[in-house]
């Protein structure tokens with residue numbers, strides 16, 4: 211390789227590097243820069259985790275709602291002078307022919323007693339005590355039967371029936387879910403505000419620290435826009451560094467959560483996923499949300515520093 | 528505006544009865560009037576503390592006069608907005624008495640700064656910058672940073688940065704203060720050459736030896752807050 215080749219290669223390499231060493235015009239201040247990266251890292255992590263948990267939580271809530279709204283229970287209280295088993299069968303026969311009902315199942319006396327064991331003690335000790343009995347009715351959640359009509363019909367034919375379509379639970383669950391989303395969104399806004407404020411402080415500090423440099427820039431013919439851009443790039447790169455670190459940690463934590471839930475049937479049930487992979491449905495959305503949070507934080511850093519520079523320059527020089 | 532541009536006789540710099548005081552102190556400069564013509568060569572001289580740096584700062588617009596009128600490139604500086612100021616500064620080069628190099632950049636990057644600020648591609652000026660650095664004897668220090676340089680090396684870097692964009696007006700504040708006579712002579716020849724290619728030059732110095740090397744140059748002499756033009 212001749213020396214001019216070497217020289218050319220070197221200058222190509224240099225200009226390539228220059229394009230990416232965006233912060234080269236702001237004097238690096240390792241301590242301040244690292245502190246800011248750490249602060250952004252922590253805030254991004256919290257924001258990304260919040261966003262991830264909101265998505266995960268609303269997915270779980272949606273699952274619960276589907277499960278709850280696809281089942282109705284009919285309860286029969288023992289009535290004096292009536293044979294409860296006959297009543298159960300009549301009710302089941304009626305329910306089976308109702309439009310929108312997909313499955314009807316009567317809980318036998320033994321099953322019911324077993325379900326009540328934790329509260330009432332061993333079934334054998336209850337002897338001939340008459341207890342309320344249940345019919346589990348699965349319905350098509352997309353085309354549900356007219357629950358009110360069913361309730362009225364049953365009450366007329368068979369005294370002592372109570373129909374529970376879990377509506378009060380679904381309502382409460384929806385409310386809980388909405389509250390959670392609103393609270394998290396509020397938290398997200400606060401975290402992002404804190405990030406913006408941290409950037410304002412850091413930019414002001416960097417401008418005071420680089421005051422002489424800013425002055426030299428002016429004398430060399432730079433205008434406010436140029437100087438703002440220099441600081442903007444510097445803080446974008448710091449924001450991006452902190453953002454990527456925060457997003458990575460949030461992804462790791464949520465990934466661990468996924469394996470914990472996937473590996474435990476109990477947790478899967480709690481979150482209402484049944485046999486489904488808990489994150490397969492929301493996983494992609496969560497990853498996108500977390501990456502978006504990290505990018506937004508670096509974007510925020512660059513915009514906020516730009517505005518701070520413009521509002522500070524007139525006072526500085 | 529109209530009347531003013533009619534009166535403008537092509538001067539790069541014109542001071543009319545300029546006075547300047549720092550804070551509540553008595554005037555450092557009183558009734559200063561002079562002008563600098565295109566492609567001229569002049570020295571600004573006077574005792575230490577007489578106000579040489581102050582005059583350069585007034586030309587550079589880093590100070591505002593307490594009274595009087597300053598026009599730069601035919602523009603009344605009292606009516607200048609920010610963009611106008613930026614445009615004026617891009618037509619000037621300045622060598623600071625205290626160099627003002629950026630310590631975190633290499634010598635090459637410092638000297639290339641005026642180009643970078645003007646938004647030029649690096650490939651368009653790299654060779655030029657390196658050639659200039661070699662010419663003033665800094666070829667081996669291209670990748671060094673200012674803190675490790677000697678006083679004279681810093682001074683040469685700062686001169687290179689002011690020259691490199693071939694400004695219309697070069698302001699140099701004690702540009703040879705840290706140089707041995709041989710190197711000072713060499714740099715003075717660089718100024719003369721730049722002057723021949725069209726740059727007006729104002730060198731503030733109290734080095735009489737330096738001034739005597741350029742026989743025909745005008746001298747602006749500061750004494751007792753007043754300025755006298757000789758030659």
Ligand SMILES: Nc1ncnc2c1ncn2[C@@H]1O[C@H](COP(=O)(O)OP(=O)(O)OP(=O)(O)O)[C@@H](O)[C@H]1O
Nearest residue numbers: 549555573574575576577578579580581582624733
């Ligand atoms: N920012 C300032 N505030 C107050 N007084 C100042 C300021 N700058 C300069 N002065 C005073 O103004 C006077 C002129 O200073 P100036 O720096 O212009 O002198 P000079 O001719 O450049 O001196 P030298 O040859 O030592 O560089 C000095 O008495 C100095 O103390």
Ligand SMILES: [Mg+2]
Nearest residue numbers: 579580624700
């Ligand atoms: Mg001075």
